[in-house]
Amino acid sequence: MFEKIIGNKPIREMLTKSIENDTLSHSYLFIGIQGIGKKLIAKEFAKKILCLEKKTVDNCKSCMELEGNNHPDFMCIEPEGNSIKIEQIRFLQKKIQEKPIISNRKVYIIDDADTMTTEAQNCLLKTLEEPPEFATIILIGNNENAFLPTIKSRCMILTYQPIEEKEIQQYMQIHYGITNITSNQLAMFQGSIGKAILLKDKQ
Numbered sequence: 782m783f784e785k786i787i788g789n790k791p792i793r794e795m796l797t798k799s800i801e802n803d804t805l806s807h808s809y810l811f812i813g814i815q816g817i818g819k820k821l822i823a824k825e826f827a828k829k830i831l832c833l834e835k836k837t838v839d840n841c842k843s844c845m846e847l848e849g850n851n852h853p854d855f856m857c858i859e860p861e862g863n864s865i866k867i868e869q870i871r872f873l874q875k876k877i878q879e880k881p882i883i884s885n886r887k888v889y890i891i892d893d894a895d896t897m898t899t900e901a902q903n904c905l906l907k908t909l910e911e912p913p914e915f916a917t918i919i920l921i922g923n924n925e926n927a928f929l930p931t932i933k934s935r936c937m938i939l940t941y942q943p944i945e946e947k948e949i950q951q952y953m954q955i956h957y958g959i960t961n962i963t964s965n966q967l968a969m970f971q972g973s974i975g976k977a978i979l980l981k982d983k984q
Contacts, residue, residue, distance in 0.1 A: 782829050786818050787952055787974070788944035795939075796826050805830065806937040807912040810894075810928070811921045813941025816975020820892055823919045827855055827888040830917055843884050853882040857890040865897040870904045877908060877916050886915045895922030902929045909935040943972020957981060 782800075783793040799805050811819040824847075831854055833841040846852040856876060858869055873889055881887050891897070897905070909932065912918065920936060922928065946967045952974060953959040959981060970977040 783822060783825055786821050786825065787948045788818055789813075789822070789941050792939050792941065793822065796822070797829075800826075800829050805917055807916065808909050808918045808936045809920065810925075810933060810936035810938045811919060811941060812925045812938060813923070814943060814971065814973055815923055816973035816977075816979075817941050817944055818974065819921050819941055820890070823890050823892075823921055824857075827890060827917075827919070830886055830888050831855060831884040833884060846883060852884075854884045854887040855889075857892060859892045860896045863896065865891065865894065865901055867898060867900040867904050870897070870901045870908075874904070874908050877913060877918075881915055886917060887913070888917045888919065890919045890921065892921045893923075894920035895924045895927035897927075899929070902932050906931055906935070944974055945972070946970075949974060949977055953977060953981065 782797050786793065811823060813819055828844055828847050831843045831847060831852065833843045843852065843854075847855055856873065858865060858873060861869065873891075877887060877889060891905075906929070909918065920928075920932075925933070925938070925940075949967065949970055949972070950962055953962060957978075966980070969980060
């Protein structure tokens with residue numbers, strides 16, 4: 782689990798242990814700058830939560846369905862236009878009450894959750910207060926201040942740190958064959974693999 786993801790090792794280890802020890806939270810808030818792997822970790826975490834064969838590697842029906850973006854017990858909500866709207870949260874609330882079909886649990890990721898309107902956040906609050914026992918909700922955002930205090934108080938907040946320069950250098954060398962990254966370029970990346978990939982062809 783998380784073997785192909787770099788950075789934020791303490792968070793990856795904590796999430797792994799929560800599955801091994803069956804101590805999952807009903808709601809998480811992943812906070813950190815863009816491009817440091819929050820969504821990658823969230824999806825890998827979701828896959829392991831939903832996995833039917835905990836000792837096997839990505840080959841159970843649940844894992845294959847998730848990899849094929851066809852898992853009935855998993856949903857990823859993203860902004861429509863510039864924000865996540867109350868109608869999207871109402872749809873989540875309707876679906877989350879339905880019992881799991883393939884797995885024993887259900888996982889819902891809200892990406893760019895800091896773009897939720899105030900109305901959407903207040904609507905989501907009802908679900909966070911009384912979530913179905915089989916559901917896990919993961920909110921992903923860059924700006925913690927954009928969330929209502931009532932939302933934050935009901936989530937386990939995990940703050941992601943920028944990826945170390947050494948890890949970025951190793952990643953860019955392995956995946957793109959780039960070995961001549963300057964200190965100025967590393968400073969521009971700001972600890973973000975996503976930004977490094979976007980800027981890799983620019984001087």
